[in-house]
Amino acid sequence: xxxxxxxxxxxxKGYRGVTNLEFDIKTLETDVLIIGGGTxxxxxxxxxxxxxxxxxxxxxxxxxxxSGCLAAGVNALNxxxxxxETPESFVEYVKxxxxxxxxxxxxxxxAKGLNKVAKKLEELGLPFLKDDNGEYVQRGRGxxxxxxxxxxxxxxxxxxxKKNVLVLNNVNIADYLIKDGVVIGAIGFSLRENIVYQIVxxxxxxxxxxxSGIYKPNNPTxxxxxxxxxxxxxxxxxxxxxxxxxxxxxxxxxxxxxxxKDTIAPTGTIAQGIRxxxxxxxxxxxxxxxxISTTHMRLYSTIxxxxxxxxxxxxxxxxxxxxxxxxxxxxxxxxxxxxxxxxIERNTGPANENVEIEGTEPYIVGGHTASGYWVDHNRQxxxxxxxxxxxxxxxxxxxxxxxxxxxxxxxxxxxxNTIDDTQTVxxxxxxxxxxxxxxxxxxxxxxxxxxxxxxxxxMQKIMDEYAGGISxxxxxxxxxLRIAANxxxxxxxxxxxxxxxxxxxxxxxFETLDRLYVCKVLIKHLETRKETRxxxxxxxxxxxxxxxxxxxxxxxxxxxxxxxxxVLRELVGRDKTYEHTD
Amino acid sequence: MSIQIDKDICIACNKCxxxxxxxxxSTDNDSKAFIKYPQDCWGCTACLKECPVGAIKYFLGxxxxxxGGYLYTRNQKNHIDWHIVSSDNRKHHIKTKKDxxxxx
Numbered sequence: 001x002x003x004x005x006x007x008x009x010x011x012x013k014g015y016r017g018v019t020n021l022e023f024d025i026k027t028l029e030t031d032v033l034i035i036g037g038g039t040x041x042x043x044x045x046x047x048x049x050x051x052x053x054x055x056x057x058x059x060x061x062x063x064x065x066x067s068g069c070l071a072a073g074v075n076a077l078n079x080x081x082x083x084x085e086t087p088e089s090f091v092e093y094v095k096x097x098x099x100x101x102x103x104x105x106x107x108x109x110x111a112k113g114l115n116k117v118a119k120k121l122e123e124l125g126l127p128f129l130k131d132d133n134g135e136y137v138q139r140g141r142g143x144x145x146x147x148x149x150x151x152x153x154x155x156x157x158x159x160x161x162k163k164n165v166l167v168l169n170n171v172n173i174a175d176y177l178i179k180d181g182v183v184i185g186a187i188g189f190s191l192r193e194n195i196v197y198q199i200v201x202x203x204x205x206x207x208x209x210x211x212s213g214i215y216k217p218n219n220p221t222x223x224x225x226x227x228x229x230x231x232x233x234x235x236x237x238x239x240x241x242x243x244x245x246x247x248x249x250x251x252x253x254x255x256x257x258x259x260x261k262d263t264i265a266p267t268g269t270i271a272q273g274i275r276x277x278x279x280x281x282x283x284x285x286x287x288x289x290x291x292i293s294t295t296h297m298r299l300y301s302t303i304x305x306x307x308x309x310x311x312x313x314x315x316x317x318x319x320x321x322x323x324x325x326x327x328x329x330x331x332x333x334x335x336x337x338x339x340x341x342x343x344i345e346r347n348t349g350p351a352n353e354n355v356e357i358e359g360t361e362p363y364i365v366g367g368h369t370a371s372g373y374w375v376d377h378n379r380q381x382x383x384x385x386x387x388x389x390x391x392x393x394x395x396x397x398x399x400x401x402x403x404x405x406x407x408x409x410x411x412x413x414x415x416x417n418t419i420d421d422t423q424t425v426x427x428x429x430x431x432x433x434x435x436x437x438x439x440x441x442x443x444x445x446x447x448x449x450x451x452x453x454x455x456x457x458x459m460q461k462i463m464d465e466y467a468g469g470i471s472x473x474x475x476x477x478x479x480x481l482r483i484a485a486n487x488x489x490x491x492x493x494x495x496x497x498x499x500x501x502x503x504x505x506x507x508x509x510f511e512t513l514d515r516l517y518v519c520k521v522l523i524k525h526l527e528t529r530k531e532t533r534x535x536x537x538x539x540x541x542x543x544x545x546x547x548x549x550x551x552x553x554x555x556x557x558x559x560x561x562x563x564x565x566x567v568l569r570e571l572v573g574r575d576k577t578y579e580h581t582d
Numbered sequence: 583m584s585i586q587i588d589k590d591i592c593i594a595c596n597k598c599x600x601x602x603x604x605x606x607x608s609t610d611n612d613s614k615a616f617i618k619y620p621q622d623c624w625g626c627t628a629c630l631k632e633c634p635v636g637a638i639k640y641f642l643g644x645x646x647x648x649x650g651g652y653l654y655t656r657n658q659k660n661h662i663d664w665h666i667v668s669s670d671n672r673k674h675h676i677k678t679k680k681d682x683x684x685x686x
Contacts, residue, residue, distance in 0.1 A: 062603040066628035071603045129683035147683045191605050223643035225624050232604045262646035273686025331684040333664050338625050344666045344674050345651025
């Protein structure tokens, strides 16, 4: 079964041809299936619907009006070609920040579309700050100021008006449907009724976001979900791809955010917005002591100051004027309201006290680093007819919101240009029945003394202690990773014995299963890169230095016959039109 | 980090349970909403903004510095009213306009 590392339930003889009494089956046929209605998925659907008459289904496990990582809003558009910048200079900036290992070709094609999608967001109704000449006001060299609170409702509304788009809210997609090595759709279950959805499509787009909750979080008790990334982005798209044998890239380049302590609210609003510096408990500005101020070095320096006993570290805000404080209250309400509540419920604010900062637990997220599906120039994965966009797509760090949207657009245009109108696909009844039987069996399991929540917590503790979590200062070594790998395998074997009492339990089982697959691949990637390229993100204690001679390359992997097989690939240059050839 | 729904104010419209990105809100026998999985709340405030009667209180857990305060919202056509009650019961009101960009 899935949980024991078998590739596909349809291959299990005992499950073939079994009819099921508990779930009704709904079969839907469409031209394009988009899995995940976050910003990337919604924008891709919008692009297809505006440029063709193809039928589109968006399946989302929540409601696209507020699903994905931008449920609360977003503080700024952080990927934009600002004044005096060019797509070429954007590539150089991302390259420098990523220590040279990223897909220059993908970053370049994305950079060329950033400003166009920003304009489109404005046309759809997102408020932008403008100067007297009507130009967008920049927050940094590649960042512009907006009010991002309403970004998801705006995108959802734009789709509501499209006749060729069907939105399936509250449907959790569990796996791809594959026939003769081609992705022909996906299967999932409703979170509201006992219905299994079998969706057959000519093209499938994976836009499920990255993976949170694989490591023990900053706040592991009551507020365990008060984290940087959406706790509901559980790596489902990665896991489905891994199980189906898609090539994945750069999982070892984890992302760790530098955030406001406890509330895990963004720091960029303060750091860039009011130019606040990072100081330690002695009031010293410490970042420059550690070298160039890249994203990961601002984090690393904070971790090191704490280890040296110079913590806590802060953003220096004391003394800002009350007008600035008032604007910060509003800015946080528009994206991370917990921070404003935290200040006001204690009758204080950033003008009176510096804002304490900390590093989060590691995430796997392709919108910030390079982790995800290995894609070609059209964002097609190594599985035929499957595209990957947004946080689930790899190779292109620092793409952020606008970059994810451009990827959605690139995939959409490729789909329109290559879709085969004459194609008819039929799903395999045996395969569908095997899935239904697999979903159902959790309801027939007897109660076990372990619950799915305990499996999740055990996974997070193992990853924290043995695969470079917060408690080890993000460092790991070979011996630790081996322990982690063995323990994750043990947990995977427990999944099939879990008991579900309702559809929410079934969802939790799949979320944990998916995270375990992400862990499995991540551990192998961490083990493979025998250097330390990105401080904190990838810090191998056995090899503490950067090794440009041997490791200016991508660590990729393919899951086959229960084993994560590593594929090392040479760097792809900026002007290459990359196709999958081997 | 979580929410609490006041049953006396709730009008059983189900808007909050339909919007929660974590599918965490359920309804009781009177169709009134309650948070079934309080520890799984991300704190995104999607439910508060949907609630037409301001029945949902948003609070910080003790483990992240909560001290007894809370906030609730009224989502108006062109702005959101944020009502924040501090731990010493002082009431604050902040209005964020929907068509106005962040200054930072």
